[in-house]
Amino acid sequence: MKRIAIIIGLMMIGLPVMKAQIYHLSLEESIEIAKKQSFEIQNLLQDNIIAENELKAATAALRSRVDLMLTLPQYTETVREWQDSTGISFFSINTLRGSGNLNISQPLPTDGSIYISTNLSAVNDYNTEKRASQLGTRIGFRQPLNSFWGYNSIRAQLKTAQLTFERSNKALKRAELDIVYEVSRDYYQLLSFQKQMEIAKMNLEKSTEAYEISKNKYVAGLIREVESLQTEVDLAEAQNNFDMSSLDIQSATKSFVRLLGLELEATVTLKGGIDQYVAVQVSAEKAVEMAVKNRLEIREREIQNEIQKIQISRQKSNGLPQATLDASWDRNGVSNLNFSESYSNSLSNSWNDLKVRPSNYQVGMTISIPIIDWGRNKRMVRAAEARQKQIMLGKEDLERGIEVEVRNLAANVLSTLNRLQLLEKNVTIAEKSYSITLQRYTDGDIDSQALALDRTRLNNAQLSHLRAFISYRLLLADLMRKTFYDFEKDIPIE
Numbered sequence: 001m002k003r004i005a006i007i008i009g010l011m012m013i014g015l016p017v018m019k020a021q022i023y024h025l026s027l028e029e030s031i032e033i034a035k036k037q038s039f040e041i042q043n044l045l046q047d048n049i050i051a052e053n054e055l056k057a058a059t060a061a062l063r064s065r066v067d068l069m070l071t072l073p074q075y076t077e078t079v080r081e082w083q084d085s086t087g088i089s090f091f092s093i094n095t096l097r098g099s100g101n102l103n104i105s106q107p108l109p110t111d112g113s114i115y116i117s118t119n120l121s122a123v124n125d126y127n128t129e130k131r132a133s134q135l136g137t138r139i140g141f142r143q144p145l146n147s148f149w150g151y152n153s154i155r156a157q158l159k160t161a162q163l164t165f166e167r168s169n170k171a172l173k174r175a176e177l178d179i180v181y182e183v184s185r186d187y188y189q190l191l192s193f194q195k196q197m198e199i200a201k202m203n204l205e206k207s208t209e210a211y212e213i214s215k216n217k218y219v220a221g222l223i224r225e226v227e228s229l230q231t232e233v234d235l236a237e238a239q240n241n242f243d244m245s246s247l248d249i250q251s252a253t254k255s256f257v258r259l260l261g262l263e264l265e266a267t268v269t270l271k272g273g274i275d276q277y278v279a280v281q282v283s284a285e286k287a288v289e290m291a292v293k294n295r296l297e298i299r300e301r302e303i304q305n306e307i308q309k310i311q312i313s314r315q316k317s318n319g320l321p322q323a324t325l326d327a328s329w330d331r332n333g334v335s336n337l338n339f340s341e342s343y344s345n346s347l348s349n350s351w352n353d354l355k356v357r358p359s360n361y362q363v364g365m366t367i368s369i370p371i372i373d374w375g376r377n378k379r380m381v382r383a384a385e386a387r388q389k390q391i392m393l394g395k396e397d398l399e400r401g402i403e404v405e406v407r408n409l410a411a412n413v414l415s416t417l418n419r420l421q422l423l424e425k426n427v428t429i430a431e432k433s434y435s436i437t438l439q440r441y442t443d444g445d446i447d448s449q450a451l452a453l454d455r456t457r458l459n460n461a462q463l464s465h466l467r468a469f470i471s472y473r474l475l476l477a478d479l480m481r482k483t484f485y486d487f488e489k490d491i492p493i494e
Contacts, residue, residue: 027183059158064105100120100121111147111154111155119137120135132337133346133349135333136333139329140326160307185477191470199463210235283410287406295483321370322368405482426465
């Protein structure tokens with residue numbers, strides 16, 4: 001029993017560890033995971049689904065629609081008022097009613113519609129013990145004439161839905177590129193902390209080595225105690241820096257895991273290295289050309305402008321004459337029988353009556369002409385046109401701002417690349433210099449302060465190179481999301 005209890009206890013302790021997954025990711029793999037699992041992308045995917053369904057709904061509005069309306073047996077018992085020359089009297093009414101109506105309508109691109117309606121109804125009047133039924137069919141046509149010179153609501157709704165869907169797709173694509181940048185930023189930040197930890201570890205090892213050498217020298221009476229104590233202080237500081245870098249890695253890992261949409265207990269290690277980069281010569285002219293051509297913000301302003309045009313058209317139509325043409329043809333048949341007759345006889349009589357009863361026709365036109373509105377609609381049109389002008393001015397300013405932004409970004413990429421290549425040489429020189437200084441300290445030619453100073457120079461050179469590398473990679477990622485062009489691979493982003 002004790003063994004079983006121990007095994008169960010170990011299993012319970014190990015469960016959290018077993019649940020936590022370990023991911024060994026490259027930058028590309030991290031980006032793919034974030035595109036599928038990050039909260040922002042999931043939220044925008046739902047917006048895209050909404051816009052897609054609204055577009056399909058607007059398209060479906062152009063198709064035939066069939067509606068069936070039924071009144072199931074409905075019993076009514078009430079009192080009705082009757083007034084004639086003798087005065088006012090009241091009598092009770094008891095009826096049982098049932099009906100059905102089938103409507104088929106076909107919208108037209110001209111904003112009108114054609115419809116067919118068939119109805120059947122039957123009423124039992126318990127006061128008179130009569131059964132009445134009616135059967136009828138109507139074919140009709142309705143056409144707003146102002147849609148030819150004014151506003152066509154069906155086309156406007158379809159066009160608006162198409163533009164909204166396109167805007168949703170653009171927003172999703174822009175969010176994907178933003179995710180690429182954000183993942184790249186957090187990826188290289190985590191990679192930077194890992195590299196800083198390596199640098200801190202090397203510094204700790206060098207400080208430990210210097211401390212051991214100074215300790216031996218002090219024991220041998222070759223240096224003063226204060227110099228040995230200084231190396232001990234340097235060692236403690238190096239140990240503290242190493243511990244702090246470990247905490248930075250833990251914090252950056254949690255943030256990176258959350259951005260990817262992984263479980264918070266997951267462990268992530270990175271495949272990339274700090275020295276892996278391609279020297280990219282960015283053409284500012286090409287960067288500006290691709291940005292103006294592909295930037296989603298510009299297309300969004302164009303979409304806003306097209307939607308505003310639709311709003312202006314609708315507002316203008318409110319001040320124009322409104323006319324509607326209606327035409328219909330229908331036939332009806334009725335029947336009144338006693339309760340002794342069946343429902344089938346009542347329906348048959350209605351059908352026979354429908355065949356002999358003359359058809360009904362209706363043709364008419366209604367016109368509404370605005371006469372005086374004290375300039376209200378005219379002012380509303382001018383306000384809508386001013387909004388359109390704002391949109392176009394915003395588009396022009398946006399294009400200029402994008403050009404300035406991209407030119408500065410391209411210049412920063414080239415500047416950072418040159419700085420990165422220079423700092424690579426500085427790191428190589430600093431490493432050689434420290435090796436020589438360490439040997440001179442071992443030989444007793446210099447004191448511990450000179451060694452610590454050279455070690456600090458090496459650490460600073462490595463950290464400066466690290467910061468330049470991270471800045472270069474992030475600038476390239478930022479340039480890609482702002483131009484929709486991968487200058488590193490020299491291919492457009494689809």
